[in-house]
Amino acid sequence: MHHSLINYIHERSQSELSNADIQLIKEAFIPKKLGKKEFLLRTGEVCKYIGFIVSGATRQYTVDDKGNEQVMNLAIEQWWTSDRESFYNQTPSIYAIDAWEETELLLLPFEYYTRVNHIPAFREMRVKLDDNNYTSNQRRMNHILNLKAEQRYEELIRAYPEFLHRFPQHILASYLGITKETLSRIRNQTKK
Amino acid sequence: MHHSLINYIHERSQSELSNADIQLIKEAFIPKKLGKKEFLLRTGEVCKYIGFIVSGATRQYTVDDKGNEQVMNLAIEQWWTSDRESFYNQTPSIYAIDAWEETELLLLPFEYYTRVNHIPAFREMRVKLDDNNYTSNQRRMNHILNLKAEQRYEELIRAYPEFLHRFPQHILASYLGITKETLSRIRNQTKK
DNA sequence: CGCGGGTTTGATGATGCTCAAGCCCGGTGG
DNA sequence: CCACCGGGCTTGAGCATCATCAAACCCGCG
Numbered sequence: 258m259h260h261s262l263i264n265y266i267h268e269r270s271q272s273e274l275s276n277a278d279i280q281l282i283k284e285a286f287i288p289k290k291l292g293k294k295e296f297l298l299r300t301g302e303v304c305k306y307i308g309f310i311v312s313g314a315t316r317q318y319t320v321d322d323k324g325n326e327q328v329m330n331l332a333i334e335q336w337w338t339s340d341r342e343s344f345y346n347q348t349p350s351i352y353a354i355d356a357w358e359e360t361e362l363l364l365l366p367f368e369y370y371t372r373v374n375h376i377p378a379f380r381e382m383r384v385k386l387d388d389n390n391y392t393s394n395q396r397r398m399n400h401i402l403n404l405k406a407e408q409r410y411e412e413l414i415r416a417y418p419e420f421l422h423r424f425p426q427h428i429l430a431s432y433l434g435i436t437k438e439t440l441s442r443i444r445n446q447t448k449k
Numbered sequence: 450m451h452h453s454l455i456n457y458i459h460e461r462s463q464s465e466l467s468n469a470d471i472q473l474i475k476e477a478f479i480p481k482k483l484g485k486k487e488f489l490l491r492t493g494e495v496c497k498y499i500g501f502i503v504s505g506a507t508r509q510y511t512v513d514d515k516g517n518e519q520v521m522n523l524a525i526e527q528w529w530t531s532d533r534e535s536f537y538n539q540t541p542s543i544y545a546i547d548a549w550e551e552t553e554l555l556l557l558p559f560e561y562y563t564r565v566n567h568i569p570a571f572r573e574m575r576v577k578l579d580d581n582n583y584t585s586n587q588r589r590m591n592h593i594l595n596l597k598a599e600q601r602y603e604e605l606i607r608a609y610p611e612f613l614h615r616f617p618q619h620i621l622a623s624y625l626g627i628t629k630e631t632l633s634r635i636r637n638q639t640k641k
Numbered sequence: 642c643g644c645g646g647g648t649t650t651g652a653t654g655a656t657g658c659t660c661a662a663g664c665c666c667g668g669t670g671g
Numbered sequence: 672c673c674a675c676c677g678g679g680c681t682t683g684a685g686c687a688t689c690a691t692c693a694a695a696c697c698c699g700c701g
Contacts, residue, residue, distance in 0.1 A: 319591065327595050329587070342584040351591075387579060392534040394586050395521070399511065401593050402626040403519050406689070425647060434594040439689055441649055598657070617679060631657055633681055642701105649696070656689085664681070671674085 258288050261311045262363050265335060269385060270378040278376045285369035291315075291356035297338065298354040304343035306364035310334050313360025314423050317352050318431070328431040331357075333423055337386070338362075357424060406435045407443050450480050453503045454555050457527060461577060462570040470568045477561035483507075483548035489530065490546040496535035498556035502526050505552025506615050509544050510623070520623040523549075525615055529578070530554075536562075549616060598627045599635050 263279060274282075286309065291297060298304050300320065308315075315338045317330040329352060332338045343350035344367065365373060374380055393416075400409050410433060414421065420429060426444075427437035455471060466474075478501065483489060490496050492512065500507075507530045509522040521544060524530045535542035536559065557565060566572055585608075592601050602625060605612065612621060618636075619629035 319595070321595060327591075329591065329594075341580070342587065345580055387583070388533070388537055391579070391583065391586075394583075394590065395534065398586065398590055398593070399519075399521065401590070402521075403511070403513060427647070436690060437648075438650085438691085442689095445649080619679070628658060629680075630659085630682085634657090637681080644699105644701090646699095647697085650694085652692090654689105654691080656687105658687075659685085661684095662682085665679085667676105667678095669674100669676085671672105 258311050258361060258363060259283050259286060261335075262286060262309050265309070266378050266382050270381040272377040272381055274376070274378050278378065281373060281376065282379075285373050286363040286365050289362045289364050291360045291362065293357065293359060294355055296353060296355045297362070298340060298343075298350055298352065300351060300353045301349050302343075303347050304340040304350050306366055307337060307339040307344060307370070308354075309363040309365070310336050310338060311361040311363060313356055313362075314358045315354055315360060316357050316424075316428065317354045319352055326431060328428055331417075331420060331424060331428070331432055333419060357428070401434055406433065406439055407447070409433050409435075410440065410443055450503050450553060450555060451475050451478060453527075454478060454501050457501070458570050458574050462573040464569040464573055466568070466570050470570065473565060473568065474571075477565050478555040478557050481554045481556050483552045483554065485549065485551060486547055488545060488547045489554070490532060490535075490542055490544065492543060492545045493541050494535075495539050496532040496542050498558055499529060499531040499536060499562070500546075501555040501557070502528050502530060503553040503555060505548055505554075506550045507546055507552060508549050508616075508620065509546045511544055518623060520620055523609075523612060523616060523620070523624055525611060549620070593626055598625065598631055599639070601625050601627075602632065602635055 259282060263274065263282060266274065266282075287306075289308075291313070297306070297308055297315065310332055312334045314331070314333045316328055316332075317338065317340065318326045318328045320326055330338070338354055340350040340352045340354070342348070343352075347367065374383070400412055404412065410429075413429065413433060420432075424432075426440055430437045430440035433440070451474060455466065455474060458466065458474075479498075481500075483505070489498070489500055489507065502524055504526045506523070506525045508520055508524075509530065509532065510518045510520045512518055522530070530546055532542040532544045532546070534540070535544075539559065566575070592604055596604065602621075605621065605625060612624075616624075618632055622629045622632035625632070
């Protein structure tokens with residue numbers, strides 16, 4: 258399993274991973290399997306890990322007073338999942354993260370984070386990742402503010418076509434900030 | 450003017466600034482004044498600087514086909530302003546940034562970015578900043594997806610009360626993703 | 642076969658947008 | 672000192688978009 262992560266880092270950085278680096282990675286990242294709907298993080302808990310998804314799919318969401326789930330992020334293999342705010346500050350999270358499919362993860366515990374971050378290749382990779390993350394969040398915000406439901410759905414198809422066969426419609430709808438009914442109508446509209 | 454920035458860095462990092470660091474900062478950051486409505490960045494241009502606001506206020510926004518301005522970010526003294534995506538990738542920006550008040554800036558050009566980033570105190574400060582930025586963006590997205598116009602306005606008051614006397618209502622409305630009319634009605638509602 | 646999760650369809654209603662008009666107020670020039 | 676102008680704010684009427692609620696449908700699976 259660690260092989261997948263080592264490859265991932267390799268492809269995304271200039272620096273090489275030394276043998277010691279690889280050893281550290283193997284030691285730091287704990288393999289973990291989650292079944293469908295099993296939690297990586299529950300609302301109110303402190304986020305103890307950054308998770309790298311080897312296979313499977315996860316969702317991060319909030320639950321409001323009426324019990325409605327609002328999806329904030331979706332992730333599939335070769336993505337990372339965690340609540341950054343809760344992890345870095347070690348404060349309780351307002352989000353829950355669970356597995357939507359059977360999922361294999363590599364978990365980096367908080368205690369190891371600093372040490373792993375000293376690996377040059379890892380840090381390079383992280384910086385790039387943060388950057389992409391930032392700009393895609395900015396984009397998403399722009400879309401939520403400016404675009405109508407239908408255009409947002411088109412953007413989703415363009416940006417993350419894989420999601421369409423990985424998540425059911427009501428999850429995608431929530432991610433887009435619309436209801437499942439509205440998404441259903443949009444899809445039948447555009448078909449014609 | 451550089452003094453303000455040096456102080457700012459000092460307050461937000463463990464590491465001390467050496468004399469050489471301070472020299473580099475003074476060399477790298479170009480002082481610049483903008484009058485009301487003068488541009489720091491125009492849509493379609495490549496973002497050449499990261500700007501630190503010494504005094505004044507700026508806004509970052511897009512303009513849609515109908516000429517409507519959609520405010521993405523607001524910033525006042527002791528904040529940073531730039532289009533991160535455009536800056537790091539040196540690609541054309543979809544945003545414009547202009548001064549809302551008379552504004553004094555310190556501009557860090559792209560060519561200096563790497564060198565300045567080698568200053569430990571500066572990098573520490575940046576990492577923290579990125580973090581805060583990330584989490585506040587996440588929050589904002591959450592609010593846009595989950596809260597009604599009125600609650601979003603209350604959140605704005607809570608999080609950035611200074612904005613209320615620094616920007617006119619129609620700018621704040623746009624930042625919240627609502628129209629000025631709606632914001633006006635909300636304000637008169639809650640008064641009673 | 643029947644159950645359960647997911648999707649669709651329809652009717653109704655709330656929220657917030659659009660367009661249009663009027664108001665308020667500080668600043669400028671006669 | 673007043674008249675006027677312009678930017679910003681308010682108010683109202685009508686409308687678009689999307690949410691809500693309820694019911695039916697679809698289909699894979701035990």
